Amino acid sequence: xxxxxxxxxxxxxxTGKRIMLECSQTKGHDxxxxxxxxxxxxxxxxxxxxxxxxxxxxxxxxxYSVSRQAQAKFSLSxxxxxxxxxxxxxxxxxxxxxxxxxxxxxxxxxxVL
Amino acid sequence: xxKTTQPNSMESNEEEPVHLPCxxxxxxxxxxxxxxxxxxxxxxxxxxxxxxxxxxNRMASLAIAEDRKSSTLILHRATLRDAAVYYCIxxxxxxxxxxxxxxxxxxxxx
Numbered sequence: 001x002x003x004x005x006x007x008x009x010x011x012x013x014x015t016g017k018r019i020m021l022e023c024s025q026t027k028g029h030d031x032x033x034x035x036x037x038x039x040x041x042x043x044x045x046x047x048x049x050x051x052x053x054x055x056x057x058x059x060x061x062x063x064y065s066v067s068r069q070a071q072a073k074f075s076l077s078x079x080x081x082x083x084x085x086x087x088x089x090x091x092x093x094x095x096x097x098x099x100x101x102x103x104x105x106x107x108x109x110x111x112v113l
Numbered sequence: 114x115x116k117t118t119q120p121n122s123m124e125s126n127e128e129e130p131v132h133l134p135c136x137x138x139x140x141x142x143x144x145x146x147x148x149x150x151x152x153x154x155x156x157x158x159x160x161x162x163x164x165x166x167x168x169x170n171r172m173a174s175l176a177i178a179e180d181r182k183s184s185t186l187i188l189h190r191a192t193l194r195d196a197a198v199y200y201c202i203x204x205x206x207x208x209x210x211x212x213x214x215x216x217x218x219x220x221x222x223x
Binding site: 004040 | 157158211212
C-alpha cells in the first residue's frame with residue numbers, strides 16, 4: 001500500500017462549487033503539505049502543517065482552506081472553485097529530521113469548468 | 114531561498130552516464146542541497162541530498178562543489194525509467210518548504 005494516498009485521483013467540477021481533496025499518510029510523519037502544479041511549471045506551496053494544531057499559509061493560499069483532522073489526515077478545500085484552479089494537486093509529508101525530505105502522493109487532477 | 118539555475122532540458126542515451134548540473138550561487142552555509150525528480154504523471158520523488166560532502170545512494174550520486182555554489186547529480190547508467198524532470202532545491206535545515214523551480218527535463222534515448 002502507498003504511504004501517501006490522495007482522493008479523488010481525478011475530479012471535474014463546476015465554477016462556484018465547493019470541493020474537498022483528501023490526503024492520508026501511514027508514514028507517521030508530523031508535517032504535511034499541499035502543492036499545486038500547473039502545466040510546464042514547478043510545484044507551488046498552498047498550505048502546510050507541522051502538527052495537528054499548526055496550519056500555515058504557503059505562497060498561493062488565496063481561494064483555498066485546509067483542515068488537519070488528525071496526524072495522518074490533511075484535507076484541502078476549494079470554497080468556491082474557479083477555472084484557474086484547474087491544476088494537479090499534490091500532498092506531501094515529512095518528518096522532523098531537519099533535512100526536509102518530503103514524500104509525495106500520486107496527485108489529484110482537478111478540472112474546473 | 115537560494116536561487117537555482119538548471120538547464121531546461123538534457124538528453125542521454127540508455128546505459129550511459131548522465132551529469133545534471135545545478136548552480137546555486139546564493140546558497141547559505143546551512144542549506145542542504147536536495148534533488149527530486151518527477152516522472153510523467155507522478156508526484157515528485159526524492160533522489161538524494163547533501164550538505165558539503167559528495168553523497169551516494171542506490172539511485173544516484175551527488176557531487177557538491179567545494180564552494181557549494183554548484184552541484185551535479187550523476188546517474189551512472191541511465192535507463193528509460195530515468196526520463197523525468199529533475200529539480201535541484203537548496204533548503205535550510207528545519208525550513209518549512211521546498212521551493213520548486215522548473216527543473217531539467219531529461220530525455221533518455223533507447
